[in-house]
Amino acid sequence: DAKTTQPPSMDCAEGRAANLPCNHSTISGNEYVYWYRQIHSQGPQYIIHGLKNNETNEMASLIITEDRKSSTLILPHATLRDTAVYYCIVTYGQNFVFGPGTRLSVLP
Amino acid sequence: GAGVSQSPSNKVTEKGKDVELRCDPISGHTALYWYRQSLGQGLEFLIYFQGNSAPDKSGLPSDRFSAERTGGSVSTLTIQRTQQEDSAVYLCASSPLLWSADETQYFGPGTRLLVL
Numbered sequence: 001d002a003k004t005t006q007p008p009s010m011d012c013a014e015g016r017a018a019n020l021p022c023n024h025s026t027i028s029g030n031e032y033v034y035w036y037r038q039i040h041s042q043g044p045q046y047i048i049h050g051l052k053n054n055e056t057n058e059m060a061s062l063i064i065t066e067d068r069k070s071s072t073l074i075l076p077h078a079t080l081r082d083t084a085v086y087y088c089i090v091t092y093g094q095n096f097v098f099g100p101g102t103r104l105s106v107l108p
Numbered sequence: 109g110a111g112v113s114q115s116p117s118n119k120v121t122e123k124g125k126d127v128e129l130r131c132d133p134i135s136g137h138t139a140l141y142w143y144r145q146s147l148g149q150g151l152e153f154l155i156y157f158q159g160n161s162a163p164d165k166s167g168l169p170s171d172r173f174s175a176e177r178t179g180g181s182v183s184t185l186t187i188q189r190t191q192q193e194d195s196a197v198y199l200c201a202s203s204p205l206l207w208s209a210d211e212t213q214y215f216g217p218g219t220r221l222l223v224l
Binding site: 034036042043044045046049087096097098099100101 | 112141143150151153199201212213214215216217218
């Protein structure tokens with residue numbers, strides 16, 4: 001079973017920031033938070049991951065709360081091509097369990 | 109560099125036939141994973157390889173499913189006597205190491221299998 005809880009769907013206006021939440025209240029101290037997304041008919045695409053500190057790369061930012069029980073993926077300027085299902089995964093090692101994710105719809 | 113590739117991209121077969129799905133991981137990646145995604149569903153983990161060995165085969169749905177990896181590179185997933193419920197997208201992923209906490213899996217585009 002997935003160790004994370006995500007809203008099933010979200011909408012975001014094009015050009016605005018998309019903030020996708022994830023709850024992982026049972027996370028262990030050595031488990032990482034990974035984010036992937038899956039655009040229709042494609043394989044999952046890695047976005048970002050982190051352990052304790054906030055992380056940023058060219059795609060997104062990851063904000064992890066101090067108690068590590070939740071996190072937020074931020075797409076700073078969402079485009080129509082960011083419409084996808086976003087998966088939050090908590091794991092140590094490679095035991096990836098994908099839950100249903102959040103279906104993000106970026107609207108023009 | 110090249111990413112994970114899978115072939116065929118689409119496969120239509122008749123019930124009862126055997127099928128072979130191929131995965132070419134990123135060069136140098138030690139770990140290789142197979143997942144299945146049924147229509148409208150999430151990803152279901154099937155099996156992983158560390159090098160050529162697959163320590164845990166419990167994720168395979170039935171004994172009709174088998175997988176092998178040779179030379180620490182290419183892997184094939186074989187489904188014998190296919191059933192209609194085997195219809196799904198079969199995804200392969202690879203990562204540099206296995207059981208390292210900070211490793212990222214890179215996915216291929218998948219093989220879409222349809223069993224008629």
